[in-house]
Amino acid sequence: MAKILIADDDEEQRLWFRQILASYDCQVFEAASGWDAVELAILEKPDLIFLDYRMPQVNGWDAIRVLRMKEELRSIPVVMITAKHFDSSSQDTIRSEIDGFIEKPLSKDKILETIKEACGGLNPKDL
Secondary structure, three states, X not given: OEEEEEEOOOHHHHHHHXXXXXXXXXXXXEEOOHHHHHHHHHHHOOOEEEEEOOOOOOOHHHHXXXXXXXXXXXXXXXXXEXXXXXOHHHHHHHHOOOOEEEEOOOXXXXXXXXXXXXXXXXXXXXX
């Protein structure tokens, strides 16, 4: 069973993720801030982290820096989610620290493709 951490301060966005992932054999953890995401990642060691760029307290970029400093978390794929458009040089800098990058608005297809690329995909239940 894949363990996926969704970190986004927007509760509706987290609900949307849960609804998409409900038909797949995975365990979903949620965080409303970057700091909560770091704490959950330490506790649960997810297989994949979706991390919103803009969050209160500790933003996604700062959370990635903390995650990458921890030996036991370095190999966990992190996918940055943002509504902000970055120029190509900024994207290159960000991509050097993360495993994927998707811009809002999100779609189910984008999410599932990202999961497939980052951790080999998910298997639907009941097929």
